[in-house]
Amino acid sequence: MSGIIGFNFEDRTLAQRMCDIMAHRGPDGEGYYINKNITLGHRRLSIIDLNTGEQPIYNEDGTVVVVYGGEIYNYRDLRLMLEGRGHKFKTESDTEVIVHAYEEYGYTLFVFLFRVSIVHAYEEYGYDCVSLFNGMFAFALHDADREVLFLARDKCGIKPLHYTILDDGTFLFASEIKSILQYKRVPIAMDPDSLHCIINLRYIPGEKTMFKGIKRLLPGHYIVLHKNRINIQQYWEPSFNPGNGSEEFYIKKIRTILEESVRRHLLSDVPVGIMLSGGIDSSSVVALACQMMDEPPKTFCMGFGHANDEICDARLVAEHFGTDHHELVIDDRLLRDYPKMIWYADEPKRNLYPFYVSEMVGQHVKTALGGLGADELFGGYIFKYDFARGIENIRKKTFFETKRNIESIAEQLIRFQTNYGNIVEDGHLDYLEMIRHINSDVDLYLITQTQDKVFQGDYLEKIYGERMLVEDLTTIKEFYQPFFANNKSFLDNLMLADFREKMIDDFLLVDDRMSMAHSVESWVPFLDTNLVDFAFTIPTSMKIKDPAGKYILKMAMKDILPKEVLKKKKQGFASGTYDVYLKEGREMADNILCEGNLIREGYIQKGYIEKILRAIPNPRLDLHYGVLWNLLTCEIWYNMYINK
Numbered sequence: 001m002s003g004i005i006g007f008n009f010e011d012r013t014l015a016q017r018m019c020d021i022m023a024h025r026g027p028d029g030e031g032y033y034i035n036k037n038i039t040l041g042h043r044r045l046s047i048i049d050l051n052t053g054e055q056p057i058y059n060e061d062g063t064v065v066v067v068y069g070g071e072i073y074n075y076r077d078l079r080l081m082l083e084g085r086g087h088k089f090k091t092e093s094d095t096e097v098i099v100h101a102y103e104e105y106g107y108t109l110f111v112f113l114f115r116v117s118i119v120h121a122y123e124e125y126g127y128d129c130v131s132l133f134n135g136m137f138a139f140a141l142h143d144a145d146r147e148v149l150f151l152a153r154d155k156c157g158i159k160p161l162h163y164t165i166l167d168d169g170t171f172l173f174a175s176e177i178k179s180i181l182q183y184k185r186v187p188i189a190m191d192p193d194s195l196h197c198i199i200n201l202r203y204i205p206g207e208k209t210m211f212k213g214i215k216r217l218l219p220g221h222y223i224v225l226h227k228n229r230i231n232i233q234q235y236w237e238p239s240f241n242p243g244n245g246s247e248e249f250y251i252k253k254i255r256t257i258l259e260e261s262v263r264r265h266l267l268s269d270v271p272v273g274i275m276l277s278g279g280i281d282s283s284s285v286v287a288l289a290c291q292m293m294d295e296p297p298k299t300f301c302m303g304f305g306h307a308n309d310e311i312c313d314a315r316l317v318a319e320h321f322g323t324d325h326h327e328l329v330i331d332d333r334l335l336r337d338y339p340k341m342i343w344y345a346d347e348p349k350r351n352l353y354p355f356y357v358s359e360m361v362g363q364h365v366k367t368a369l370g371g372l373g374a375d376e377l378f379g380g381y382i383f384k385y386d387f388a389r390g391i392e393n394i395r396k397k398t399f400f401e402t403k404r405n406i407e408s409i410a411e412q413l414i415r416f417q418t419n420y421g422n423i424v425e426d427g428h429l430d431y432l433e434m435i436r437h438i439n440s441d442v443d444l445y446l447i448t449q450t451q452d453k454v455f456q457g458d459y460l461e462k463i464y465g466e467r468m469l470v471e472d473l474t475t476i477k478e479f480y481q482p483f484f485a486n487n488k489s490f491l492d493n494l495m496l497a498d499f500r501e502k503m504i505d506d507f508l509l510v511d512d513r514m515s516m517a518h519s520v521e522s523w524v525p526f527l528d529t530n531l532v533d534f535a536f537t538i539p540t541s542m543k544i545k546d547p548a549g550k551y552i553l554k555m556a557m558k559d560i561l562p563k564e565v566l567k568k569k570k571q572g573f574a575s576g577t578y579d580v581y582l583k584e585g586r587e588m589a590d591n592i593l594c595e596g597n598l599i600r601e602g603y604i605q606k607g608y609i610e611k612i613l614r615a616i617p618n619p620r621l622d623l624h625y626g627v628l629w630n631l632l633t634c635e636i637w638y639n640m641y642i643n644k
Contacts, residue, residue, distance in 0.1 A: 033379065076149070157220075190210060302353065303330070347509070597642075
């Protein structure tokens, strides 16, 4: 794992500044390349090939060079294949595969790349080399002979890559936005569309960032810069293609592929740990890892000391498999660390669990496996699916038929966290009126995603200030429309949209930034290319056959997991928002938000915030206080980056 930077002019001092500000991504070394108006830089976190894995890495004659962050899990297979085609390797690093694969296959490398090393893969396959790689990566490769700068990001977007193009043709890229901002000619301004998304969704979907003009390279895409011409291409896209196999077929196949993935993720020249929540996802990784490792792995879990913490569940799994288990209970220091988390994220994100658990992990190991991705692939959000199906059925019934369903649906509505605030905030639509506004599958999907009904014009005027109201904001509904513009079922599209957006642009982003804040590499075996491709062939009806979800995964793991894990219902991470609100949060929000820049500069209305602060504190409003934290996080970010 590492951090990378670069631009299309020569400036070693700038390159060093850009690398230094994200030294946390690679504290084990740095390297630079400057040639023909191209500058590349790299910060290294050494996981594989500790002695000869320094970057940049070159091909045999030095004409192709690469800087790279991530891991290619099938690099050994690719290396053998490329050596058989005459390529000479100088290191044991997975990075060198990219260069030679490019030489062999060109741009098409990315279709086959989920199977070889970067330098030689490029030599062999050209741009198509990216298709070879099974792993998580972001890299930049310079082909001096062809005068080409070639950048790519992995299929699932596990590793980040940002870029900007200035009016004069200057092109800069980096793993983290704060590195790009080291170039003083980059304009720094907030994108109102992105603020709109953060307030509504708590993440920014697609290629935009909080900074106007700075974009993310989308997952499964690559960029080719040739003579100041930029071409962006997609080389992979997830698609739902259900097969007609039996349950037994899918169960056995998932077990086999997951075993292969965990085995690949355990290949490391440094000790590997596992982040353990006690749920089926991370417990499955622990169970399989224990069968493959000579010594019990180190496992890590944290909580806030509340009754619904997952520490007890994780402890049960750790004791069952005899792991070297570590626990952390967080106190109220999270408020003191808020600015630090936001700085590492480059976005207004409140990411307590991954930040603190990675801090603990970093005291013991450099890399840790986790269960991220299983919910989206195997149907883990059963409460969301039930809620959506309930409303979908109600839309087809008369008012009197609907009344008979109010109790069950209302109960789901109250349970469902993203709509909890609707019941509390004065002026929100009531339950039946909210259903009346659902006119399409996209509307229904957004009800399962959003904080409230900000999409309705009357409510926009209650929360947004004049500066936001005059903006021509891109509607979030328009962004998600393409995911539902087909003849697949609503649940199929919902699960695919969750995978392509919520998981990538929220969960994976947070996981990367908060783990790298502590120089820890987070690996996600459930997002192995082979596993992802196969999971999208399993019919949705099989995935959610179990009332608690993830039926196929549970059946695949039932012979080695404790019964308590198999019976456990999906549980979100509890941060004790109400307790924090009583201790310090209310005063902090009052001091920072009510006289803050978002209000002063016309983005947010003061009355909206004061209404929450004036309300009598009540633990039933725990999730409603999350809205306050969201706005507070935006204010801290704004002061840190825009109004600094």
